[in-house]
Amino acid sequence: xxxxxxKRDKGAVADKKEPDAKIAKTEEESPDKEExxxxxxxxxxxSKSGWKNxxxxxxxxxxxxxxxxxxCHWLLKSEPESRLEKGVDVKFSIDDLKAQPNQTTxxxxxxxxxxxxxxxxxxxxxxxxxYHSNCKEPGIVAIVKIVKEAYPDHTxxxxxxxxxxxxxxxxxxxxxxxxxxxVRMTKRFIPxxxxxxxxxxxxxxxxxxxNMMLFTRQRxxxxxxxxxxxxxxxxxxxxxxx
Numbered sequence: 001x002x003x004x005x006x007k008r009d010k011g012a013v014a015d016k017k018e019p020d021a022k023i024a025k026t027e028e029e030s031p032d033k034e035e036x037x038x039x040x041x042x043x044x045x046x047s048k049s050g051w052k053n054x055x056x057x058x059x060x061x062x063x064x065x066x067x068x069x070x071x072c073h074w075l076l077k078s079e080p081e082s083r084l085e086k087g088v089d090v091k092f093s094i095d096d097l098k099a100q101p102n103q104t105t106x107x108x109x110x111x112x113x114x115x116x117x118x119x120x121x122x123x124x125x126x127x128x129x130x131y132h133s134n135c136k137e138p139g140i141v142a143i144v145k146i147v148k149e150a151y152p153d154h155t156x157x158x159x160x161x162x163x164x165x166x167x168x169x170x171x172x173x174x175x176x177x178x179x180x181x182x183v184r185m186t187k188r189f190i191p192x193x194x195x196x197x198x199x200x201x202x203x204x205x206x207x208x209x210x211n212m213m214l215f216t217r218q219r220x221x222x223x224x225x226x227x228x229x230x231x232x233x234x235x236x237x238x239x240x241x242x
Contacts, residue, residue: 071224074118074128075214076107076144076180078221081135086162094130094142094185103182104147108155109163110175115222119176120150127183129233133221139191140233148179187237194241195233208232 080093090109097105110116123146130142152173155161168174195214202210208228213220225233 070226071121072123072126072227073225073230074122074126074146075131075140075223075225076128076221077131077133077223079134080132083134088162090162093132094182097130097142097144097180097182104179106148106153106177106179108153108177109161110153110177110222111163111165112220112222114217115220116174116176118220118222118224119178121224122146122149122178124149127230128180129186129225129230130182137189137191137193139189139193139195140186141189142185143183143234144180145183146178147181150176150178153177186234188241190233190236191241194236198232198236 078092078094079090080095082089082091084090097103107119110119126146128144128146129140130144131140132138152170153163153175155163156165156168156173156175157170158164163175165174192214195209195212198207199209199212199215202208208226209232212225212229213223217223
């Protein structure tokens with residue numbers, strides 16, 4: 001069995017003080033803080049030009065047609081630094097995932113209904129960003145994929161687990177989990193501050209990150225992404241950090 005409940009999602013707190021991650025278990029009980037948004041505004045013109053260049057590329061690829069707004073990718077938050085929850089260390093970094101057999105693990109411990117519903121909506125083969133949360137510098141470090149769709153989370157029935165739920169019944173489990181597998185590291189670390197800079201610029205000019213849940217629903221440790229959001233954020237790995 002992989003590490004004890006590394007994802008917390010009860011009420012994920014905001015970054016660096018955002019218990020929210022593989023966190024799966026912090027999204028509902030804890031008073032969650034909001035995603036560490038100390039980041040400053042983007043350097044003048046930097047995000048806009050990035051958005052315009054990305055838009056030109058996408059238009060040439062698709063003939064300029066806009067894609068339907070559907071969620072087909074995900075962002076999963078996990079804590080890379082040790083933190084005890086009811087005596088159990090919920091740390092789970094990308095290195096911990098890579099050390100698992102077949103670089104695969106179950107994403108347990110989600111205790112927020114909306115996050116749980118997102119887990120249940122995940123489809124085999126869909127990709128997600130692995131996001132380090134509640135740490136000195138939160139951000140995206142890798143890509144993982146869904147290798148098993150939602151099934152009952154066994155930790156809800158384990159009285160020794162920090163995410164035990166006495167109200168859940170085996171005949172009708174409240175909580176679900178999926179299995180994820182490491183795909184690859186991103187070509188560089190993509191920090192929250194950089195993503196936020198683009199989000200702020202896109203709110204003004206209509207770019208793809210204008211409604212990104214990382215900033216509109218900061219406390220969720222499981223977040224859906226549109227194709228446009230995923231593609232734009234992934235394109236940042238090719239750019240030099242600002």
